[in-house]
Amino acid sequence: MTSNLIVGLETTFCQDLPSKLDKLYEERISCIVAPLFHPRFRRDANVISDNRDGPETRSDLVLDSRGWTSSVVGLLSTWVDFDSSCELIRLTAEKVFKQEIAWASHLSLAAVMTPSLHATRSNANYARLLNQAATQAQYTQFWVKVPLYYPGKFDEDDPSFVETWEGWNSLRSMCEYNSKIYVALEITADLPDKRILDRWLGEPIAAVIIPTEIFLTNKKGYPTLSKMHQKFFLQLFQHKIRYFIKGRPYHHGRYLPYVQYLEHLWSTRSSCSDAKADFEAPYLDYLQAPLQPLMDNLESQTYETFEQDPVKYQQYEIAITQALADTPKDKVSIVMVVGAGRGPLVRCSLRAAEKAQRTIKMYAVEKNPNAVITLRNMKISEKWDNVKIIASDMRVWKAPEKADIMVSELLGSFGDNELSPECLDGAQAFLHENGISIPCRYTSFVAPISSSKLWNEVKSLKSVQSTHLKNFETPYVVRLHQIYSFARPQPCFTFDHPNRDTIIDNRRFHQLSFEVQENGVLHGLAGYFDSVLYGDTCISINPETLDLSPGMFSWFPIFFPLRTPLQVREGDLIDVCFWRQVGGGKVWYEWTVGINNTNWSPIHNPNGRSYWIGL
């Protein structure tokens, strides 16, 4: 989230940029989108040598390079037609495009804004030129102008109705999601359906263009936006976007009232100063490798982060309290914390015993020798007289007695993905036959999502050890932000503890089906989980049931990418197959996605070739 609102102006050609910028600065406008060449300067592919005496456009000397880079976005000529069926017009367009890009690059502009897409054509030649330029560019970004609606086509039932997103989608697919290509979204007076607006939030929007015509006038004569527009802007404000006013200033020839209105709207954003939002802010759409808590020993810093969650341990405390009430009253209750880390669950249990007014005897089992040092220090400093510290892997420890309650926090973003099932199956050997496991159940959830941002992040991951294939067959822990979800999450795998099956088999296979409401591109699967700790005490990161543990921030969702994005259309069924496989000391997931039980993608991560969790 940006902390500042940046407002600029899209303007016509102006010769004297410095004075224009100075004047605008007084109206709190800090940058402009301006044509690089005068629109009357036509060129022709058939002209070989140009014998003009006068210059083609204003000199690069009118601003210093810092001025160009920070204050000016170059607007490419719009009178060209890249995809004309007439070869001469097409070649002229190419010539103009290349000349202007070269000039923009000479000026070190941070971005150029490229012409609107043609409403009905493929824009294939446009895409080729853009892709070529974006591939060769050092740092210039390319902002493709896309209106929310094509002018005059507001009737969705009209067969000639074209969604502007479709053109953008074709263009960037042909450009293979080139990360230098962004959308400059032009707001229109009429807005499409909320679902269509939501879908734009999964796209890389660099700029939003706001024509002055779409503003209404309030009672006091000031510009304002419709409720629908306001809502959309509040969503846009969650992302890092620049805003450009465009068109005639109706209010006494000044832009300031428009800027002031936007600043006002900006100030009404929902206050994001709670602990969860603060914690999450730096992690939005940032990919992290899932933990390997069994293979690696967690670091002190990681424990510290998890211990900060204000909600999770409250829920544990409630659950342990409830569970204690359900254990036999006539004896000392044995509570074992398996995977005690630096002790938060030990403390929870001690507090719960006090609340439930029960005498307990505790074992804190921890395999990480570094964490054991902390635990042993705490036993002294916090006077844990009824707690025994056991430095052992819970899967092999021989307990001296059976536990009434076994408490653990071994869940990952996808529930079982940090191998809680395998750990607890081992640990339940020392759980009393009527004993309680906290958590007693957890379920993973899956939803198909669109996010060119995340897909591009995976694509751009580079490392000596990893390949493109490997990166696309690995799930990532990530605070999902710039995404569009095609459907509500559905449950995938469930595990219950203790597991009293004759043969414990933690392999799973689940097939899911999601109905698509809106055309789009499927980039991967979002994963969540919820868990019943005990009775009706739950924790959840499933967006549908966040109110089970509001404010909890210990887990971000998980993202399973698709190697190739899949185009989906309204009414399609997205079929998802998910496997949890176990073998050779490893656990891994495989996944595949089909559309309408056809168009299946390759099974991702077969035999755990790219990603696995070590037992």
Add this chain to the structure above:
Amino acid sequence: MTSNLIVGLETTFCQDLPSKLDKLYEERISCIVAPLFHPRFRRDANVISDNRDGPETRSDLVLDSRGWTSSVVGLLSTWVDFDSSCELIRLTAEKVFKQEIAWASHLSLAAVMTPSLHATRSNANYARLLNQAATQAQYTQFWVKVPLYYPGKFDEDDPSFVETWEGWNSLRSMCEYNSKIYVALEITADLPDKRILDRWLGEPIAAVIIPTEIFLTNKKGYPTLSKMHQKFFLQLFQHKIRYFIKGRPYHHGRYLPYVQYLEHLWSTRSSCSDAKADFEAPYLDYLQAPLQPLMDNLESQTYETFEQDPVKYQQYEIAITQALADTPKDKVSIVMVVGAGRGPLVRCSLRAAEKAQRTIKMYAVEKNPNAVITLRNMKISEKWDNVKIIASDMRVWKAPEKADIMVSELLGSFGDNELSPECLDGAQAFLHENGISIPCRYTSFVAPISSSKLWNEVKSLKSVQSTHLKNFETPYVVRLHQIYSFARPQPCFTFDHPNRDTIIDNRRFHQLSFEVQENGVLHGLAGYFDSVLYGDTCISINPETLDLSPGMFSWFPIFFPLRTPLQVREGDLIDVCFWRQVGGGKVWYEWTVGINNTNWSPIHNPNGRSYWIGL
């Protein structure tokens, strides 16, 4: 093309394999598909330890390993259900599958035949198991049984009608075209449309299963097949496939009459002993890198191959004869052969002059110093008194006089792809203003094709210098064989010579659209060309106009792969964009494909990053 018909038998379980094989050998049956385990030997995933005393199946000692490998294909148990919604049934199926694959591998079987696909389910778990096994297998092939029709579903208008190809397509897509997975196509009494049959020819068919029930009985009481079946078999016979009879032998309990019938049908295959077929046989579906005649000097062997074409030089001779007749009669005609190679066009020209009864003076221009040695020797040995040998690049040579006729053979499989346009644009400097270029025009053609075989060949290309990406952005010269063409070829780029444009621009952009008749998978684009040599004398490798130069074999088609295969459906429009780009001493193609002006693939080979032809 195989030179022998191999007939086998699909049989039920038999204990005594050697005597069975001996008996069948008398009926000219040389191999069998037989169950690896008795179908009554059920297993259960829930049973941990198996305390049986008797063996699970016959011993591996009944045959030596050569016998197993060459004579037996293992039939996996068919009573299993890999995609059952009941977990126990599914896990049992997995257990059985793995046990039987392990046994097949122990026996060194060349192939196993796997159960039929479920008609309506996704078969996703089946795919995962198969993919896992095929990835881990050393050499065993997996033949997936697919009937041409699902039994009892012959009515294509019935909404429940399922094309069996769809299930196969999903399965192999999930297995990412694993090259060890093949089709075992089971022929049914009713056959689907010819278009559906044709599509199978683009698939990797390892075996064809022929139930005895589908045979008719002729007047003499012998088995025979319907005309439709015969036609399809004659097409199948073009491919390397094994044939397995299956079911009760109705003819006096003997299979021999069936084998004899197949042998008879085999003998009626169109005789393929002409020069073209002989020449092409070793190259079917074999990928070759296109020539780089400007950057590399062709080898003697390459010239030799091209000179063998019996048709091409006939056509040139006719064209030169016609052209000579159209040059001024009152003077000696100047004929220049540009790119003379080892002289075939010089000879053509000399013969043509004789035919046309014209006096000519010739220049043979050749840049390859090695070929010049040959030419200079020929000038002496063949008494070319009126021929001057010029060791020079035609693009820079300063001619002492202007030519009436300029003859060249610089065309590639895609017409302009060996840079004929650039060469002739240079050479036309010494062509008389009314002079004639032979060829005077050439046009490339494009058709969208399905060929999992070719796509897999590209995928499996390995080289130190090339990457997966590079291989999929390179066109290949290849004698297309195992392909299905979605539509007839359409013209793409045309070049005319001499080129009298003010500014010569050999860049091209062409957009094509093909209507799909049948669901399928698009793997790439086939490229062809035709050329007007002079007047009405043409040469063509476009399959639609082969009769312009029948029997010519100098060029194979070209294949432009797609990085990701695209699923297409009946009624879809396949949009193809093709560019010819020129710059930096290079020429290259870029291409992209969309379905219904959406679902566009990335533009392949942007900026010629993977493939280009050097000027």
